[in-house]
Amino acid sequence: METDSVACLITMVSADPDSYMFHTPNVAWAGLIADAIGVPQLSWPTLGEEEAELADLREAIASAKERYGIDGIVTGAIESVYQAVRVQRICRELDLWCFNPLWQIDQVDYLKLLVSEGFEVIVTGVFAYPLDESFVGARIDGPLIKKLEGLRDQYAINPSGEGGEIETIVLDGPIFRRRVEVLKAVKEYDNYRGRLIIKEARLVER
């Protein structure tokens, strides 16, 4: 984060697992990740209905501004104009800076960067042909990135899941004080849609 400091993490908890805007698989564990990083979490409920969920996001960001005195927000948007535009508009309304440091980054380069920087990321959801069951729960590493790169070339899959093809969870990384250990998880998979549902997890020393 260079010279800026992170005041809080905002988690939108969507009642609709197919939200247009928000990540949903295992979102209940975002609080544990916030603890692992050592940053307060602001958790905000939303019904996850198209466009109406933006009013909820606006309220959540306004609340973060009030509670934590934030000057701006940082998103992980890479390619999604739909999401980026909506967050930009909310920030403008609230007179906040909006930073998207991954914007337009090459997705394969980004995955390689995550691995080289020491992030431990696993796939918690697949939602597109031809992603088979082997991807569910798989760790993002060199061989998996190679596989995703091939699927990008052959099937136009977004390697980092920017089109919703893949969802992930981060268990460890250079900004973590402790790492997340998954103790129990259940796999569900059928017809190129699959999820890894985390049932039990805890923080352990790195």
Added chain:
Amino acid sequence: MILLVDLCFRPRSLSRREFVDPIAGILSRSGSDCQVVHFFKLSEEAVQGADRIILCGTALKDDSYSKRIDLFTWIRDSERPILGICAGMQVIAAVFGGKIFPQPKIGLEGIDIVEETPLLGPPRRIEGYHLHNFGVTLPPGFVLVAGSPDGVEAFQHPDRPISGIIFHPEVRNRWIVEKFVSL
């Protein structure tokens, strides 16, 4: 070598990754060498050593560049091809006597190219990504290339290879940056 001028509010800001690095990425993939210099630190040597110059955009809330137009007077005498993107276009407009005024626009919108130029090609409608709080008036003598006098989307200097576009070519219109390099 192409000089990318970072117009963000401070050197090595978080915004650089959003507004400068994507342009550097397009250049790199098209086989061009580039050097990034923040506008606070821009030297005559860097300008003179460049074959082409791109003035990059900034975050929506960032208007620090518009308060230091005095740092860009070199553009007035430059013979090198220059492309201003969003904030960069505003800087070019201000240097040549145009005005920067509030005109917010966010999102993908149709852009009417009204004048054929080597950079943007023949008149037609394209879709472009807008992210700006300010627009510009057409500087005296400049050619309106896209948009309208009340909503200038692109302009060009009448005699020199100096162009400006208010939208962000790194989204959906990378060909514009590639074309600029090949002109």
